Amino acid sequence: MNVAANTLRNNWKRAEVQQLFDLPFNDLLFQAQLVHRQHFNPNEVQVSTLCSIKTGACPEDCAYCPQSARYDTGLEREKLMAVEKVLEEAKAAKASGATRFCMGAAWRSPKAKDMQYVTSMVKGVKDMGMETCMTLGMLSAEQATELSDAGLDYYNHNLDTSPEFYDSIITTRIYQDRLDTLDNVRSAGMKVCCGGIVGMGEEENDRVGLLLELANMKEHPESVPINMLVKVEGTPLAEQADLDPFDFIRTVAVARLLMPASHVRLSAGREDMNDQMQALAFLAGANSIFYGEKLLTTPNPEANKDMQLFSRLGIKPESREELHTEQEQNEAIADQIVEAKMDQFFYDAAN
């Protein structure tokens, strides 16, 4: 099957998606790379930084999540971060080369009293010249409009898995709730960041189902995070068996083929991937990462290590089109690369 056609579709059939998963690995990666090159510079990766603006004590029961109040994961519950503190973190993220600042809250949905704080955060981060993203749980149409009016560029809300497997992972809200929030985000004019998690014990059929849901949305999400489950002690999925790494790469490649113009983000789970696996994910069409030592509550590779990997692969962080920040950004990135190269030099010299 040759899928390298230069068109965006939202009428994918389950059997077509299954056929892509069934391709020999090399054929699948070759197709994904062809399609990737029609839409993106294959040597650029978008870099986002995450900040947990409200950590822990979430009332939901998502089986993978260290922040659910229902599981004892040893996480300290925290109040909503002060706006200034968030802006300080955003400044640091910008200085280290991130172009998007993503703020996450362990909420089922934001309360009315929270909205003034989160909208101030959006305005402050935008003023620094960075793109903004938030993930705050379910949103009503009014809340989505409020965030959009404040200047929020992206809203992250994942489908997480297939509709069929969903009930084995979350019982406190249904698939349709998620679709409704995504509709509200779209109608309010924001860009959608929506993906899922693999490695939760789902079947390949569920990975097909998840990608089918995403690819058949009226408009593809602009950003598609593919998370590999981070197994956290105390959560019901702590002892989940590892997913075959090639099945993870296949999922990235099929996402790239189905949603050719979207950024596919190699999201949570990179700490458990070696450099070769990450390089394969980039070859399969992943072109965005979370950058910085921490995701929301779990570790992520050190920024320096990522810059070393980029440098070894000849990858450059994607810069934003807004030119007034580009030079600053390039300078920051160049500094990071020099630093990373020095570290590598001393490491090599000492070993």
Ligand code: SAM
């Ligand atoms: N509470 C909000 C919500 O659930 O929409 C926002 C924050 S929540 C932590 C954002 C996403 O992080 C989840 O939808 C899930 O896809 C991802 N996530 C959470 N825990 C994870 C884990 N242990 N491994 C991989 N991804 C995870």
Ligand code: DTB
């Ligand atoms: C997404 O898809 N992955 C990010 C982000 N959206 C908010 C979150 C990953 C969280 C991993 C577990 C943690 O650090 O708590």
Ligand code: SF4
């Ligand atoms: Fe709460 Fe979001 Fe974690 Fe679910 S994924 S428990 S909603 S923080």
